């Protein structure tokens with residue numbers, strides 16, 4: 001059973017790792033809903049097909065492929081249909097159990113996936129053509145360690161395909177994330193506290209949030225207690241300079257999980273959020289996606 005930890009208490013790295021593992025162990029039974037939607041947006045489905053389109057375009061075709069945080073292994077199944085014998089690992093036993101069942105259903109060996117931790121990738125140096133991590137880094141901190149580890153396991157000219165939260169979406173969402181964006185911005189340029197809080201309070205009132213103090217609480221209410229960790233955020237302009245020091249050059253960016261309207265309209269116009277939004281999902285580049293999508297896919301090559 002997961003321990004409820006109040007937002008004020010902090011978690012150690014190990015506790016946060018276990019908190020995530022527990023969360024995904026519990027999620028494993030219902031995880032397929034992120035692909036089918038079941039009334040909600042099928043985020044996993046769009047992430048999967050856009051990723052596959054990106055992988056299909058990689059030349060030469062990658063041979064040694066590892067899916068880090070592989071979840072229920074469905075990407076591995078799709079890759080095997082393309083003649084790529086990928087392997088994978090995940091920290092959650094629950095996810096690995098479901099993944100093994102799915103592999104079996106597709107006549108693939110269950111030992112294609114195993115338990116493992118992305119901070120300590122269970123493969124040798126310089127051994128991979130492609131390392132994939134979809135829906136994983138968005139919940140993890142210490143990205144510097146992850147990028148160093150990715151570099152270690154890739155062959156020269158090997159690639160990463162990772163998903164990250166799209167920071168620019170904050171500007172479009174007109175909610176607590178917009179306020180948090182400005183909060184961080186004003187802090188970074190040392191705007192005096194009083195002035196900063198005045199701006200943020202007024203902004204909070206636009207969105208019917210009673211007080212800026214509420215902001216972190218609202219965000220922290222999410223089942224994954226991200227307020228305990230400092231998760232780096234990226235946007236289309238910052239991601240390449242952030243990856244360069246780790247020896248990666250960005251090759252392609254794509255976006256997914258379109259919001260045709262700011263999230264506060266979702267309850268009122270559910271059809272817009274499901275049916276019409278999907279018309280905007282595309283594996284091609286559309287500048288509007290840089291604002292309308294809350295997630296991006298980044299393909300980068302080891303230089």
Ligand SMILES: C[S@@+](CC[C@H](N)C(=O)[O-])C[C@H]1O[C@@H](n2cnc3c(N)ncnc32)[C@H](O)[C@@H]1O
Nearest residue numbers: 024069070071090091092095117118134135136
């Ligand atoms: C949103 S799911 C994505 C699963 C899969 N990649 C997909 O695209 O459907 C995130 C996955 O990351 C895994 N994960 C979280 N922390 C991890 C860690 N430190 N090492 C390996 N996997 C981790 C979770 O157990 C979970 O299966």
